[in-house]
Amino acid sequence: MSCSDEAHDHDHGNGHHGHSHDVPLDQSPLDSLYGQIDLPNVTALNGEGGGESGKKAIKAWDMRDDETLWCESEVDDELIIKIPFTAYISLRSITLKAGPSGKTPSEMHLFRDNPGLDFSDASSSTPTQKFDVVDVKDGVEYQVKAAKFNGLTSLTLYFPGNNSEQVDEDEETTRIYYIGLRGTHQPLPNRPGVIIYESSARPTDHKTEGVSSGQTFRPGY
Numbered sequence: 001m002s003c004s005d006e007a008h009d010h011d012h013g014n015g016h017h018g019h020s021h022d023v024p025l026d027q028s029p030l031d032s033l034y035g036q037i038d039l040p041n042v043t044a045l046n047g048e049g050g051g052e053s054g055k056k057a058i059k060a061w062d063m064r065d066d067e068t069l070w071c072e073s074e075v076d077d078e079l080i081i082k083i084p085f086t087a088y089i090s091l092r093s094i095t096l097k098a099g100p101s102g103k104t105p106s107e108m109h110l111f112r113d114n115p116g117l118d119f120s121d122a123s124s125s126t127p128t129q130k131f132d133v134v135d136v137k138d139g140v141e142y143q144v145k146a147a148k149f150n151g152l153t154s155l156t157l158y159f160p161g162n163n164s165e166q167v168d169e170d171e172e173t174t175r176i177y178y179i180g181l182r183g184t185h186q187p188l189p190n191r192p193g194v195i196i197y198e199s200s201a202r203p204t205d206h207k208t209e210g211v212s213s214g215q216t217f218r219p220g221y
Helices: 051-057 119-124
Strands: 002-004 009-011 016-018 043-045 079-098 107-112 129-132 140-143 152-159 175-187
Touching: 043 051, 051 079, 051 175, 079 107, 119 152, 152 175
Parallel strands: 002 140, 016 129
Antiparallel strands: 009 016, 043 079, 079 140, 079 152, 079 175, 107 129, 107 152
16 A cells, blocks of 8 residues: 555645555565665664664565564553664655554654654654554555655654554554665765764653653644
């Protein structure tokens, strides 16, 4: 299933909100960006099992229907997954497989080149683009606004909550089975130096049972 933001787009002032099923994309996996993902450094915030759990949602194309591994939020239904790249990426689309129904995220917010994003930042910042998430069992492909995602070196996905209220269920977590990225890439320039990734998480990266995340309700986004 494919969702194109070009066919049904809403600009609500806090980012671009897209959702459509009208423009199918080429189903060939030749433009998969799986090989350009810096998998050892993919991390999740509020992931059950810690930051390492984010890797469970990053799978090769032929594993896109696998439901034996997943990344699930821990304390509540907010989840952040940070994806660094080993090349300059021009993103074309993102495929998301989530669920089951009550654990499907209600929205997906995309932030380009913001690897330090935490929950406070994500809930109060304008995303590069955002989508309503379709509540179906299969993976859904969301076509991004390509001009907004040229030459990026990292992508952060923020899921602000699940859709349990919409489907009259009482799920408290969000589950992601598969994240697939498609587009083009160019090698990073060879420059001396060492890239240092964060070795210890900040307190704001984690949630504690019984402590509010500080998220506020903002109607009419």
